[in-house]
Amino acid sequence: MTNQSAAGLADIGVLGLAVMGANLARNAARKGFGVAVFNRNHERTEKLIAEYGSEGRFFPSKNIEDFVASLAKPRAVIIMVKAGKPVDDMIEDLIAQLEPDDIIIDGGNSLYTDTARRFKRCEDANIRFVGMGVSGGEEGALEGPSMMPGGDRAAYERIAPIVTKMAVSVDGTPCCTYIGPDGAGHYVKMVHNGIEYADMQLITEAYDLMKTLYGLDAKAMSDIFTDWKAGDLDSYLIEITAAVLRKTDSTGKPLVDSIVDEAEQKGTGRWTAQNALELGVPVTAITEAVFARALSGRRAMRGEAEKKLPHAAVATRKPDRAEIDAIRDALYASKIVAYAQGFEQMAVASNQYGWNLTLGDMATIWRGGCIIRARFLDRIKEAYDRDDKLSNLLLDDYFRDAVVKAEDAWRRVIVLAVQNGVAVPAFSSALAYYDGLRRARGPANLLQGLRDYFGAHTYRRLDKEGSFHTRWSQDGTEVEA
Template identity: 55%
Template sequence: MSAQIGVTGLAVMGANLARNLARNGYTVALHNRSIEKTDALLEEHGDEGDFVRTETLQELVDSLEKPRRILIMVKAGAPVDSVIEQLTPLLDPGDIVIDGGNSHFEHTRRREATLAGQDLHFVGVGVSGGEEGALLGPSIMPGGSRESYDWVGPMLEKISAKYHGEPCCRWIGTDGAGHFVKMVHNGIEYADMQVIGEAFDLLRSGAGIEPQDQARIFSDWNAGTLSSYLIEITAEVLGHTDDRTGKPFVDVVVDSAGQKGTGRWTVVSALELGSPTSGIAESVFARALSSQQDQRVLAQESLAGHEATVELPENFVEDVRLALYASKLVSYAQGIDMLTAAAAEYGWELKLDEIASLWRAGCIIRAELLDDIMKAYAGKDRPANLLLAPAFTEAIAGAVPAWRRVVSIAVQLGIPVPVFSASLAYYDGLRRERLPAALTQGLRDLFGAHTYNRVDTEGTFHTMWGADRSEVEGVDTH
């Protein structure tokens, strides 16, 4: 039997993607370093479609129709390079190697350039939706050459999630564009989960609302403008009771959140691009702080809080909802700003409306507001920032008073809300007529002769701070 695609790496994600392909009518060649996983998949799910069992990479390659399409589903980093090194001598010009893991986009750019020099295609594919999405239909973000997408695109579109019949899979752009967009998706995901956590903490620690009651609140919120997958499953988690203790599930879970690196990559890349993703950054730092358990224990014993007694407004729950919505919008705005900066830096023609369309189903950050984000970037008058799109300008303006009240109350109660407050600061930073960066520039000029610009005339200037403080024009010592 000649297979149309091969999958190497049959852990849960790889196995589920292989099953998804087979369920959609493709003959799939299977390979894993340990043959036991291959046989386990065939024993449990071999009746779901046509599979070809292989024991070596050579057998995998020999089982495929040309041009060969091979999906690598191994741990990101060195394992991907190892598989590529073993595969490439076995391939023919025009064959296509696909990396469906969470690889760093710079690694994807390097691999694509290397394989292109060997007349091979390399496609870095961002896949979102977790184990269930991989099986039932994920959001798929492929990069690589347009030619390679012509060969793999129809297959990926068929197995992707569908939103009103439209596949959540489009060609993103060349080399590492697909993995970059997936990385930004994950950064938004980090911020989204953190603001949900901050809302939960405010309702619990501030208003004394227990998890079971919050489950109903989040369920109600999911029927409105906050409608999204993460809000939906928040209600499910908060409503769950631990069988062993009878306590709310969230009370028996250690309050230390891990991470696999994609959020951190987003922040590092944003810094390199000069894109202010402060909300996303604070969500990453919040996880890091939660993991510093030893320091937190010492701080609980030693650091004073001096929390105030605050009378909560009657509509506090609604205030939290509005603050959550506004902060959520900011995380999308920051992610999209980062995509815009990356497109200019790496020469990608990223279509922001199409990218938003891919996130409407299958992925973790799927939400109703993505329809409005699509509309904002679909026309000719695309906003310089998502918050400047008329629909969102109006929505966030209505939320600002509540947003300010919530952040103020949180500060007085000693409840940390790093993303709520950072997102509000980002909003204010955008809208203020003057920022203190003017003083920063003056300081830089005094201690380092870094020069500055004036508001009343063109040119670059330096003040002779150590002499007569006269101003000279055109000095650039750096």
């Protein structure tokens, strides 16, 4: 119990008590903090206290005025409501009740540009604002998530003793650190989710190859993913893939075989791809993962296309161990590319928006609690420790060697998939990015020539300085632009 709690006031408040909010409140209470709780539907507050009130020191309120009054100054309130207008509405309600230097923390999945706008709104009202990405799902929220707070630095220092204790720790280091100003925290969470999209798509492509080309059943694939977790692919997503494939339903059959093949999305992956386009960063694996979900949503269209577009039946192959290992290697190489693209996007955004992100810190706080936690995040941290100006993870010796080692298997797997009509968009785009990246001179010279022909967009030459334009359809002469 803290001194504030002993004085009859809460250390922190949680507003919005759906699953994530309720679990964050319980997390803070379990860690010894006094927690004020409020939900517009008071039944949720009552339910939380009835079921978990014994876990710590809670301060339930029926209205926002009592909620604010139960908090020690400077007050700190975590908002856990649906992203979008509900966050804006709640901020306005809180501003009317709070005092200068009190702190509002948006812990939801807000778009980083909204966070930057809200930061300015609160600043104008003399209220401090923190946009905090929280990853780990409902289990992480309760047991210890990865937390990505950005915004007002002084506000972070005030809440740091609380949120760093709420976050999970790996090797004694909390998976929580100050990210950067205004919308930086939610931006990093957005890219985290984009990488998550790619990671999951790559896993589903490996699953599809094993199922479609080799006829493996869910249990056999579960065993393979379990084996893969013991190696370089060790990660939370690989672990739960094995668990999902192992699960049977009431009929005794694999549950996964009865799940509709239509993936939903809440928007963070799409935001990542949209921002990458704006910044000119080629995050191909993430973007293909977003498109794959969109295509999965065209279920009726896919059913019609299967009937009308001819395709040969796939002949099931013997599941040779070497070929299954090749899928593993292709998955690992593609995963490295996806992370390299995501980290490059954060680096470019940091420069564009003046955030001064420390990329090694991102790898550190993603090692535990979050959905993309994986063994090789330690390798990413080491890469940035060696070179904090590293422009691309593929240029680090460890990741270069890993991809080079996997390259032959990677190519074989994609060729086999293409020959048999199995779509592997994330595998393929990751390899295409790799091939494009390692060419000092590509074919864009022709592209630029075409642009100059039809739009007089000019071009630069290898052999002299300046910009030039050719009068293609006139006298064919070249002039300086």
